[in-house]
Amino acid sequence: MSQFRFARLGLIVAALGLNLAPSVVGLSSVAYAADAKGETLRPEVGKLLQSATELMKAQKYKEALAKVHEADALSGKNAFETYTTDRMRGALAIAVGDTDTAARSFEASIASGRVADADQIRFAQALAGAYYRAKDYPKSIVWLNRYFKAGGNDPQMRPLLVQAYYLGGDYGRASKEVMADIQAEEKAGRTPNEDTLLMLADCENRQKNQAGYVAAVEKLATYHPKKEYWNDLLSRTLTKPGFSERLNLDVYRLKLAAGQLKSENEFSEMAQLALQAGFPAEAKKVVDLAFQTKIFGTGPEAARQKRLQALADKSAADDLKTMAQGEADAVKSKDGTGLINLGYAYVTTGQFDKGVALMEQGIVKGGLKRPEDAKLHIGIAYHFAGQKAKAFQTFHTVQGTDGSADLARYWLMLVNHPIN
Known part of the structure; x- marks a missing residue:
């Protein structure tokens, strides 16, 4: 960099x-x-x-x-x-x-x-x-x-x-001076120069300041959205100190939206995580995309990938049959977790309005074990439903130190600054 x-x-x-x-x-x-x-x-x-x-x-x-x-x-x-x-x-x-x-x-x-x-x-x-x-x-x-x-x-x-x-070789002072220039550009409403941001990233990297390096790459991905910057940023997210493995599926969702889901292992892992989380329609979409793009189906793992596709297809079809009953059960539940999860499941099937409505009910009902996760997911749902203003508003409210706030911020970056 x-x-x-x-x-x-x-x-x-x-x-x-x-x-x-x-x-x-x-x-x-x-x-x-x-x-x-x-x-x-x-x-x-x-x-x-x-x-x-x-x-x-x-x-x-x-x-x-x-x-x-x-x-x-x-x-x-x-x-x-x-x-x-x-x-x-x-x-x-x-x-x-x-x-x-x-x-x-x-x-x-x-x-x-x-x-x-x-x-x-x-x-x-x-x-x-x-x-x-x-x-x-x-x-x-x-x-x-x-x-x-x-x-x-x-x-x-x-x-x-x-x-x-x-x-x-005075990378600390160089970093300080570069940051002052970047902040001045931002304050004036101008886009910081790409080379200036690259220098900041390099200075932080040479000082082994991981947090400072990631912050610089975030600015690169924001102001000069290129695949290489997003790839660097998202690759580091999974290994960031304090990041919860619970959010691994959400990282893959962001990678997919950013066009950074590329390898067989990534597609396979995302599909399996989606199945485990109860979102078989999402798993089916991921597997189908992998086959369409020839990432699945041609290598030594082709047979296993075919079995994964069959499992995703059957699970998605079975899930559609039970969603109505699942909705009735979620409405009766004491907390909104079931409504949040079911609503997101509807979103993965393309039923955005119905899914968002159920998730909103779940937020209002409350009693959520992981409210920040819920806000992150409904923000994603708003985005896919085309409700941009609500997505922005919701992403801005996501907090926490386990990675959920980082992911919400990255969604904001991606939506506001599409990759070139």
């Missing part, structure tokens, strides 16, 4: 490269430049720096840097000459890839007190990009933070900071 792309970021970093070198100098004619205090460059200094400027414009950065070194070697420089030399050396050092020299030069320029706030931002931006290209991520982070602290607001710099934390 770490295939997020760095291509666009590479373009951003490139933009912080050589094209910034001339701009951070900010002197169009150094030979006649003067500062606010009236200090000027002596002719011997100005001539060398002017020559460096011309070479810089021609992108002959090494030659230009050599001229700056000549100027720096002159004795008796005044403060303005030292400042101008430092500033030019910093820009050219970036251009030739000597990032540490650039950093020292810009630090000296800033310490002179002559650098405007806007230029300090540009210095920090240039150095952050240079260190990033050099894969010195800790130093890149230092200058990125200085950039933002100084008031830099280029939106391209934010992902650079996050990537620097990630590539530098």
Whole structure:
């Protein structure tokens, strides 16, 4: 789950490269430049720096840097000459890839007190990009933070900071920064970028934070619903700490609805669980689908699968004959469990209205041993009956720590964001 792309970021970093070198100098004619205090460059200094400027414009950065070194070697420089030399050396050092020299030069320029706030931002931006290209991520982070602290607001710099934390191995901080970006997007009503969410998932995985990883995959399945994300999410559900085996059939129901029920074992297990739970019509549908899609009937288990189909067919037919009597018994029962189960059985036969009505009676009657399961099942029934608003409302009410609330949340995700 770490295939997020760095291509666009590479373009951003490139933009912080050589094209910034001339701009951070900010002197169009150094030979006649003067500062606010009236200090000027002596002719011997100005001539060398002017020559460096011309070479810089021609992108002959090494030659230009050599001229700056000549100027720096002159004795008796005044403060303005030292400042101008430092500033030019910093820009050219970036251009030739000597990032540490650039950093020292810009630090000296800033310490002179002559650098405007806007230029300090540009210095920090240039150095952050240079260190990033050099894969010195800790130093890149230092200058990125200085950039933002100084008031830099280029939106391209934010992902650079996050990537620097990630590539530098600080997955905890990267995760924190990525989450802040995701929450900002959500608050603004925008869809978080898929690569950003993949990075969050990868950061949590590298920290062995299972809960954080699953939460990230949930967001991927919500905002970028793809089969691979749903497969990852649902595969982990059955093994989640505290998840009750009682809900295994409900996981398979969700897998089936999400198109994630694929193997012979999964189809077979779901059908058997449905039979054991008293929903033979559901078992029959699962087995029939397995045969229709050639998952059943062709391999070494074909004979056993045929027997399972015959059992499901007979059980479903027998169940239809006794449903009327079952309804009378459920109505007389002291609690609503029988009505809930019978109602869901009707839903599995395609009799949605009748099934939902019975389940609603069961909810009203109360006395349920597992009320959260009942709400989950009637939410599913509402969904299949086309009563979307009621399904949403019901799923939102499901609570519990045994997995029922997770499943209800996943149904909401699936209904709201169908898989691509």
